[in-house]
Amino acid sequence: MGSMPIEEQQKMEKPLFSAEANSLQYAQSLDAKDHLRSFRSKFIIPSKTNIKSKTVSIPEDNDPAIYFCGNSLGLQPRAVAEYLQTHLNTWATIGVNGHFRKLEDSPMIQWQLLAEHAAEQAAPIVGALPSEVGIMGSLTMNLHLLMGSFYTPTAQKHKIILDWKSFPSDHFAIESQIRGHGYDPKDAMVMIGPDDGSYEVSTEKILSIIDEHASTTALLLLPGIQYYTGQYFDMKTITTYAQSKGLIVGWDLAHAAGNVLVQLHDWNVDFAVWCTYKYMNAGPGSIAGFYVHERHGKVEYVDDKPVFRHRLSGWYGGDQVGRMNMDNSFRPSPGASGYQVSNPSAVDLASLCAALSVFNATSMFDIRRKSVSLTAYLEHLLHLGPSDAFKIITPANPEARGTQLSILLKPGRIETLFDMLEEAGIVADKRKPDVIRVAxxxxxxxxxxxxxxxxxxxxxxAKCEAK
Structure with missing residues (x-):
């Protein structure tokens, strides 16, 4: 993360651009000074022909498309093919021994330790201790599993505070957990939204909602970055305040992990979940990550019986020393690994480890430094265009956003605009009716x-306005 405190790292000022900023030469001059410019070669950039293809094709290394959709699915790191082929060769040649035998010329360790190895590599990305990170399943599955431990409602305190426009999978998970405990989601789901006419939810409003519902709330569960607007919430302040009011605090980092600076351990977050196919580039539907603060992962023994926080237990969460004893006496591994439930897919772990090898060659501080500048340049150029044709609903403050800008168009423009972008070999995404997200x-x-x-x-x- 660098030597400076996280608070100082977060306060990266928005750069100023000269009067010549709106020129190809100026953009190329910025690329020439880019401290991360060599990393582009670590990824396969689809060509404009590739991106429009309707058949399986071989990647072309010319006329690259412009891919601004990493907030939905990151591009493929070149290392993925090597890691996956190594895994397949290992399976093909030594079979079950791949669980236990470290091959000297492999970029990976034995399958039995691969999830822990991936967790160790992922920990710096989310500001956690290696022992606080686990790798398994999918984001929504992990959310359900952790809510099974951290959402412990009572008749007095059973509400969950969430985002007014939470991603549907989160909304459905929360709703079903509430119903599963016998409560009514209409009463128990407290949604925080922006004031009328605004898209940004202020920290002050979030704290006021916490105040209003603290006595009846069991859990605060918010996205680190709101997927629709791209707003990055003040996780540290919100976590500290909610916990001071007796709430458990969880965060969905789907759009934050690998995008912005996060310090889950130092901010004392109780638990968090994230996917790895967006900014972490591990592939569509790739294996997900989760975090549990070290205080919730402690395992103590009284009369040789383990004492630990309740969780939905599974065989793979058992202590590695005794996991193969098969005695049906659950003795969980200390830390987040004790919350794992089943044998993770080695194929998925191979792809994730390949993606994490790219992050290992830099730091989240350096990634964030370019992100602030690159996003500011996009914002600057957009504001030089027709000011009445759209509105950027992502916060202007770089501390309150990641690399995504959400652009709200006038009604009826989005299809024409997207057709032109696609024809030009540009990939972004749309959230109907009128928002496109550019990352x-x-x-x-x-x-x-x-x-x-x-x-x-x-x-x-201009074409939309001419219609």
Whole structure:
């Protein structure tokens, strides 16, 4: 993370751009000074032909598409093919011994320890101790499993405070957990939304909602970054305040992990979950991660019987020393690994470890430094265009956003605009009816791509207005 405190790292000022900023040469000059410019070569960038193909094709290494959709699915690191082939060769040649035998020339360790190895590599990305991170399943599955431990409602305290526009999977998980405990979601789900006419939810409003419902609330569960607007919540302040009012605090880091600086351990967060297919680039539906603070992972023994926080237990959460004894006496591993439930997919872990090898070659501080600059450049160029044609609903403050900008268009423009972007080989995503999300990812996107995107975007807006 670098030597400076996390609070200082977070306070990266938005850069100022000169009067010549809206030129290809200026964008190329920024790329020439980019401290992460070599990382682009670590990824396979689809060509414009590839991205439009309707058949399986071989990746082309020319005329690259502009891929601004890392907030939905990150591009493939070149290391993935090597790691997956190594895994397949290991399976094919030594079979079950791959669980226990470390091969000297393999980029991975034996399968039995691969999840713990991935957790160790992922821990710096979310600001956690290695023992506080686990790798298993999917984000929603992990959310259910952790809520099985951390959502312990009573007749007096059974509410869950959540985001007004939480991602559907989170909303459904929360709703079903509440119903499963015999409570009514209409009463128990407290949704925090922005004030009328705004898209940003202030920290002050979140704290006021906590005050209002603290006596009847069991859990606060919010996204680190709101997927629709791209707002990055003040996790440290919110966590500290909610816990001071007696609430358990969990965070969904789907859009935050690998995107912004996070310090789960230092911020004393109780638990968190994240996927790995967005900014962490491990592949579609790839194996997910979770975090449990070390205080909740303690295992103590009284008369040789383990005492630990209740969780939905499974065989893979058992202490590695006795896991193979098969005696049906659950003795959990200390830390987050004690919350794992089953043998994780080695194929998924191979892909994740390959993606994490890219992060291991840099730091979240350096990634964030470019992200702040790259996103600010995109914002700057957009504001040079027609000001009445759209509105950026992502906060302007770089401390309150990641690399995503959400652009709210006038009604009826989105399909025409997207058709033009796709024709030009530009990939972003849309949230109907009128929002497009644009995410220039610092590990593989460039300032020149930002400049070229804005030129096409402005042309598309002009075409929409001419209709």
């Amino acid at each position: 220039p990812v610092p590990l593989y996107n460039t300032y020149e791509e930002v400049w070229r995107f804005v030129q096409i975007f402005n042309e598309a807006l």
